[in-house]
Amino acid sequence: MAVYTQVSTEALEAFLQLFPVGTLVSAKGIAEGVENSNYLVETDSGRFILTLYEKRVKREDLPFFLGLMRHLAERDLPVPLPIANAAGDTLHELAGRPACLIEFLTGVSVTAPLSEHCQAVGAALARMHKATADFAMTRSNDLSLDGWRRLAAACRTQADDIAPGLRGQIDAALADLGARWPAGLPTGAIHADLFPDNVLFLDHTVSGLIDFYFACTDMLAYDLAVCLNAWCFSADGHDYHADLAAALIAGYESVRPLTDAERAALPLLCQGAALRFLLTRAYDWLNTPAGALVTRKDPLAYARRLAFYTGQARA
Amino acid sequence: MAVYTQVSTEALEAFLQLFPVGTLVSAKGIAEGVENSNYLVETDSGRFILTLYEKRVKREDLPFFLGLMRHLAERDLPVPLPIANAAGDTLHELAGRPACLIEFLTGVSVTAPLSEHCQAVGAALARMHKATADFAMTRSNDLSLDGWRRLAAACRTQADDIAPGLRGQIDAALADLGARWPAGLPTGAIHADLFPDNVLFLDHTVSGLIDFYFACTDMLAYDLAVCLNAWCFSADGHDYHADLAAALIAGYESVRPLTDAERAALPLLCQGAALRFLLTRAYDWLNTPAGALVTRKDPLAYARRLAFYTGQARA
Numbered sequence: 001m002a003v004y005t006q007v008s009t010e011a012l013e014a015f016l017q018l019f020p021v022g023t024l025v026s027a028k029g030i031a032e033g034v035e036n037s038n039y040l041v042e043t044d045s046g047r048f049i050l051t052l053y054e055k056r057v058k059r060e061d062l063p064f065f066l067g068l069m070r071h072l073a074e075r076d077l078p079v080p081l082p083i084a085n086a087a088g089d090t091l092h093e094l095a096g097r098p099a100c101l102i103e104f105l106t107g108v109s110v111t112a113p114l115s116e117h118c119q120a121v122g123a124a125l126a127r128m129h130k131a132t133a134d135f136a137m138t139r140s141n142d143l144s145l146d147g148w149r150r151l152a153a154a155c156r157t158q159a160d161d162i163a164p165g166l167r168g169q170i171d172a173a174l175a176d177l178g179a180r181w182p183a184g185l186p187t188g189a190i191h192a193d194l195f196p197d198n199v200l201f202l203d204h205t206v207s208g209l210i211d212f213y214f215a216c217t218d219m220l221a222y223d224l225a226v227c228l229n230a231w232c233f234s235a236d237g238h239d240y241h242a243d244l245a246a247a248l249i250a251g252y253e254s255v256r257p258l259t260d261a262e263r264a265a266l267p268l269l270c271q272g273a274a275l276r277f278l279l280t281r282a283y284d285w286l287n288t289p290a291g292a293l294v295t296r297k298d299p300l301a302y303a304r305r306l307a308f309y310t311g312q313a314r315a
Numbered sequence: 316m317a318v319y320t321q322v323s324t325e326a327l328e329a330f331l332q333l334f335p336v337g338t339l340v341s342a343k344g345i346a347e348g349v350e351n352s353n354y355l356v357e358t359d360s361g362r363f364i365l366t367l368y369e370k371r372v373k374r375e376d377l378p379f380f381l382g383l384m385r386h387l388a389e390r391d392l393p394v395p396l397p398i399a400n401a402a403g404d405t406l407h408e409l410a411g412r413p414a415c416l417i418e419f420l421t422g423v424s425v426t427a428p429l430s431e432h433c434q435a436v437g438a439a440l441a442r443m444h445k446a447t448a449d450f451a452m453t454r455s456n457d458l459s460l461d462g463w464r465r466l467a468a469a470c471r472t473q474a475d476d477i478a479p480g481l482r483g484q485i486d487a488a489l490a491d492l493g494a495r496w497p498a499g500l501p502t503g504a505i506h507a508d509l510f511p512d513n514v515l516f517l518d519h520t521v522s523g524l525i526d527f528y529f530a531c532t533d534m535l536a537y538d539l540a541v542c543l544n545a546w547c548f549s550a551d552g553h554d555y556h557a558d559l560a561a562a563l564i565a566g567y568e569s570v571r572p573l574t575d576a577e578r579a580a581l582p583l584l585c586q587g588a589a590l591r592f593l594l595t596r597a598y599d600w601l602n603t604p605a606g607a608l609v610t611r612k613d614p615l616a617y618a619r620r621l622a623f624y625t626g627q628a629r630a
Contacts, residue, residue: 003346008426025517026421028355029346031318040343040355042421106341106357111323202340 003029005037005052005095012041012050015094018085019101021045036213037097040104047104048083052097057213059098064139065212066090066100068132068189073103075131078124078200078208080105107200107207113231115247116204117196122251124206125194125227129220130256132189141192141216143276145181148174151279158286163300166282173275173306181272182219182265190223192216195230221262224252225269229277229305237304271309278302318344320352320367320410327356327365330409333400334416336360351528352412355419362419363398367412372528374413379454380527381405381415383447383504388418390446393439393515393523395420422515422522428546430562431519432511437566439521440509440542444535445571447504456507456531458591460496463489466594473601478615481597488590488621496587497534497580505538507531510545536577539567540584544592544620552619586624593617 006029007015013024022045030049032038037052053062066082070090073081080103082090092099110117141147152170159167191198193214200208232245252258258266281299288296321344322330328339337360345353345364352367368377381397385405388396395418397405407414425432456462467485474482506513508529515523547559567573573581596614603611 009423010425010427012423024423026515027423028343030355031344031346040345108324108327108339108342110325112325200341 003031003037003039004035004054005097007037007039007050007052007095011095012039015050015092015099016041016043016101018092019083020086021048021083021101041101049080049102049104050094050099051102052094052099054097057098061139061213062091062098062100064137065215067137068135068215069102069212071135072128072131072209077128077131078105078206079128079212080208080210105200105208105210107202109197109199110201111196111235113196113244114204115243117199117201118231118244118248119251119254120201120204120206121194121199121227121231122224122248122253123255124199124209124251125191125223126252126255128191128209129188129223135189137189138217139189139215141190141218143192143214143216143280144218144272145178148177148272148275148279151283155279155282155286159282162282162285163303166299166303169303169306170275170279170282173271173310176310177268177272177275180268182261182268185219185221185262185265186259187217187219189215190218190220192218192223192226194223194227219262219265219269220256221258221266222269222273224249224258225266225273226276228266228270229273229302233301233305233308235301236298237301237308240308267309271306274302274306274309278306318346318352318354319350319369320412322352322354322365322367322410326410327354330365330407330414331356331358331416333407334398335401336363336398336416356416364395364417364419365409365414366417367409367414369412372413376454376528377406377413377415379452380530382452383450383530384417384527386450387443387446387524392443392446393420393521394443394527395523395525420515420523420525422517424512424515426511426550428511428559429519430558432514432516433546433559433563434566434569435516435519435521436509436514436542436546437539437563437568438570439514439524439566440506440538441567441570443506443524444503444538450504452504453532454504454530456505456533458507458529458531458595459533459587460493463492463587463590463594466598470594470597470601474597477597477600478618481614481618484618484621485590485594485597488586488625491625492583492587492590495583497576497583500534500536500577500580501574502532502534504530505533505535507533507538507541509538509542534577534580534584535571536573536581537584537588539564539573540581540588541591543581543585544588544617548620548623550616551613552616552623555623582624586621589617589621589624593621 022043026042028040030038030040035054035056039050041048041050072079083101198211232241281297337358341357343355345355347353350369350371354365356363356365387394398416399405513526547556596612
């Protein structure tokens with residue numbers, strides 16, 4: 001959540017000449033998203049987000065992310081359009097980094113979602129899933145079962161330093177999910193990280209779905225499970241809000257009804273989604289140096305969600 | 316250069332109700348200025364900078380800074396206007412910090428100024444000095460001779476760790492300036508930190524003078540000296556650009572001609588201004604923990620400027 005790569009006004013003015021976007025009038029480094037550098041750029045023709053991709057995003061994944069954003073924006077989803085140059089390219093280089101100029105969308109994120117927000121985000125997610133039916137590119141989910149096993153192995157010896165019993169909880173969940181993880185459900189391009197800070201609202205209408213840098217090809221209902229965990233618990237994971245979950249699912253089904261198999265698999269998918277964020281947070285917790293620019297997120301907030309689904313009690 | 320204090324959308328919406336600014340439509344944390352937290356806030360009536368003042372700015376100084384900005388904005392200087400509530404107050408509190416909502420100004424900072432930029436900033440500085448003639452508030456410059464002596468004492472034992480000979484250079488400059496520092500020159504409210512990143516341009520016109528958090532009451536020509544150091548050397552201090560200095564002074568004098576005494580004192584004032592930034596940078600260099608959010612600025616870039624004025628050779 002910081003600007004890692006500084007871009008001078010002069011370099012930015014030269015970069016903008018690649019695009020039909022007019023003359024620079026303002027540029028501010030913004031603290032946003034995953035570990036990328038972002039600038040809010042204004043020209044005499046509009047506003048844009050300039051993103052420089054830092055080490056966490058793999059260059060070879062960028063065509064999928066940008067292609068998906070473009071696909072959705074062109075189908076009137078509230079997704080920021082990557083701006084193409086005259087040759088149609090959206091991926092460029094600036095200050096030694098892969099870089100992209102992306103449409104700016106207004107709207108604000110909520111930190112304490114209400115039922116209306118959950119209903120709206122469920123519906124937007126389902127619209128996104130329907131719109132990706134004809135999206136041809138694929139990217140495997142490197143944060144599904146195999147990825148969880150790798151992360152669990154990397155955290156195993158230190159997990160109990162975060163909280164006593166965490167290692168046992170992770171191992172038990174991994175064994176259970178390995179044995180029962182669903183197959184044969186409808187798949188497609190999913191967002192896979194649609195937390196409240198990645199959804200913009202104007203009033204209670206979704207005005208933006210942003211930050212597609214975990215998007216991949218996986219079960220559509222898994223995307224809904226990620227949202228149920230992210231939107232329908234208190235941030236610390238202590239409290240489950242059944243009314244918000246009902247609103248989120250109702251919103252989703254108002255656009256794309258779940259199949260019986262998806263509905264039956266939802267608790268298991270939620271368990272998997274809880275383990276996914278528990279593991280990445282635990283890994284970051286154990287591997288983030290003191291004083292780093294990134295705020296560490298509490299793994300236990302997701303250990304509690306996981307325990308909710310498996311019926312265990314945890315502090 | 317980061318966002319230290321997080322403000323939720325809900326808290327921001329409540330805060331904005333203090334002001335006649337309409338409904339929130341966007342908010343982005345921006346990486347800008349000294350150690351404050353800043354948000355670029357958009358409502359349906361306009362754009363604003365929300366600043367939360369962190370530890371480096373003293374609360375008791377804020378009325379001077381905000382009063383000066385208001386005074387200048389009301390006199391059509393390109394200075395952002397602090398937004399007042401119905402009672403006329405501009406200083407508020409948000410998330411446990413002193414906070415102010417300030418007009419947003421478009422424009423971009425240059426990193427490699429041209430003569431036109433220097434001419435324009437000189438003229439803008441002089442307009443600012445003329446406009447403060449009837450500004451009644453005062454704030455002593457805590458980064459003048461007494462402040463330099465304190466900083467030099469705090470850095471003395473470690474100064475040569477930065478570069479061999481730096482301690483001797485500081486002591487010699489301090490003795491010289493202590494003996495010869497001018498008195499009796501015209502004084503008033505000065506910006507005292509008008510570096511290129513604190514000036515916004517649209518084309519070659521100054522559209523914004525920002526970041527008044529070092530403003531104080533001191534010799535007007537000292538403000539010009541700060542600018543000469545900041546605008547008319549290469550960033551590393553190796554190269555002095557006489558053409559830029561001539562343009563800056565000509566721009567200034569096109570609005571406010573210097574007195575003979577000011578012109579005679581200018582080299583000494585430049586020497587003092589060089590020592591001031593050498594000392595604060597040396598202090599920060601020696602006292603910034605590894606991994607801190609702030610990028611340390613090179614003290615030697617100002618040691619070289621100081622050497623330029625005193626005729627010494629330095630690497």
